[in-house]
Each structure stands twice: as structure tokens, then as C-alpha cells.
Amino acid sequence: DTGVSQNPRHKITKRGQNVTFRCDPISEHNRLYWYRQTLGQGPEFLTYFQNEAQLEKSRLLSDRFSAERPKGSFSTLEIQRTEQGDSAMYLCASSSDRGSYNEQFFGPGTRLTVL
């Protein structure tokens, strides 16, 4: 297994457009997390899936954001009507329920730039 992968690695879009990111977790990891990170800050939690169920959502996740994990494997994060404030690195992480919630394996991220 090669770890958590995310696509695309970079996305440049115009304000008002919709964007979708994909995350492929480590196989057999049933926990999947989305975080957002801006320059000089730590990752901020967005949402959490256990298998296909979305169990937690941060209040940071406005109604323009939606995430899915339809078959409990890969996940997608969609941002509708993007705003310049959405520019950030979007990180996906996964972990196994046989491990600690504190040890999460992060992907390389998708860097979003909204013009």
C-alpha cells in the first residue's frame, strides 16, 4: 500500500465555480477525515467518516461544502460557489479502528486557489 492519495494535487478555479476533490485512503482503513490548512496554521477539522457514514461535521463546514464516501472506500469533497476565502490546502487522512484515533495518516493534500 502506498499511503493516502489525493487528486488533484493542485486546483485553480474562479470564484463562483464548483470544485471536487478525491481522497483514496489506505486500504482497509475505515476512518476517513478531511482537514483544511492555511499558511502558518495547523490543520482544521472539517468532517469525519466511519465507513460510509458521515459521523461528524465541523461548524466550519458551511452548506457550500459537501463530502461523501459512498462505498466506504474513497471520499470526495465538493465545494460549491467557491469564494476566495476557500483558498487553502485540503488534507485527507485515514486511520484504522484497530489503531488510535490520535494516529492519523495524511495524504499530500489538494491545494486550492480561488481567483
Add this chain to the structure above:
Amino acid sequence: GQSLEQPSEVTAVEGAIVQINCTYQTSGFYGLSWYQQHDGGAPTFLSYNALDGLEETGRFSSFLSRSDSYGYLLLQELQMKDSASYFCAVRDRTGANNLFFGTGTRLTVIP
């Protein structure tokens, strides 16, 4: 709410020892974690303390004092490749599955 405080920057000499401190305030406590992130890279798990005391993993050690709401990461025999940002993190709140990260400490190792 949650808060984590750590120094924003630390500079140390190659071969030396450096300590990065973290103080926290949380509504519930489920351990303190440390992550390393190189510029342009993904955060990588380093260590986790659930109980008081020192955990050692190679050149890196992490310490926790729950009574003081305090922990630190100790890096020994510093190497140039240790230049990175280091984040302490706690579980967000009672029953939460996600992590709440501090703002990070940027470590610069100089020759």
C-alpha cells in the same frame, strides 16, 4: 473550547537537543499527539502520550503532564532534515474522533 499554545519558531544547531513545548486547554482529554510537517508535505505522526511521563522513539521523545496540561517534544542529535513544522494536537472534545491542532512550531536546524 479548545486551545493549544506552542512557540511559533525555534532555531537550533545541528547535533544539539531542542525541546518544543505545548500547553493545552480542553473540555475532555484523550492524549496529546505530535506531528511533523515538512514544507509542502503532509503531516506525519510522531508520537502520542495518553498518560503522564516520557515516551521515547529513537531520537524523538514526548512528555506529558496532565496535572499541568503541558507536554513537550524533545528532539535529540538534531539533523538538518529535522527542519520542519511540529504540531501538537488533542482530541477535539468528549466523544470526538478528530484532532484539534495547534498553530505549530517551525524548527530551523542550522549547521
